[in-house]
Amino acid sequence: MIVALFAIFFLHIGNGSSDGGDGNGIQLDEDLYNRVLAHAGTMIAHDATITDRLRNGEVEALNEVAKSMNDSVDRLSSVLVWHALADDGSQGDDYEAYDEAEGYDYHCHIPSALALGFSYDEADMARSLHYFLMATSKKGMPHQAGMYNAGRLYLELDDPRGALAYIRACATLDQTHPAYANYANPQMSMAAQMAVKMAG
Helix, strand or coil: CCCHHCCCCCCEEEECCCCCCCCCCCCHHHHHHHHHHHHHCCCCCCCCCCHHHCCCCCHHHHHHHHHHHCCCCCHHHHHHHHHHHHCCCCCCCCCCHCCCCCCCCCCCCCCHHHHHHCCCCCCCHHHHHHHHHHCCCCCCCCCHHHHHHHHHHHHHHHCHHHHHHHHHHHHCHHCCCCCHHHHHCHHHHHHHHHHHHHCC
């Protein structure tokens, strides 16, 4: 009986495909999952399929609900959901890897890592940097806003070498990753290019 009281219940949220036991599934404790479902119920007017998508294990549906929770009064729950989606035990990329053109294989949800970077931005710069670095996966599409904000935080943390590496990566995303050139934000690229010129 006592063991049952202290047991943690996890509900498995898949990644939109068969998990196959590889550990890529997302786990939420029962209370958080119930809060997510309750909030999703308030979103039905905008998306009638949201609760079905959640129950089917669609990660993007979980992220949509987390964003909506963050915009409303339940920011803590949104951060917990983003942690469940983003955390894979890695430390994220680093600028030495960028300088040496090494790859980094981040398997979890990059938009959630980015959301956590913004969530921790003012309260904990080192933790914020950790999540922005995770969003700069090199084997997937490096997230340009993650690169820019990693560079910005490195500068605020008095690491100009790291700042320059990430701002340069942000400025040249369309050249270094031509397959993702359509995803590069022209204004962000231009701002980063100006920052690199000013630093050089």
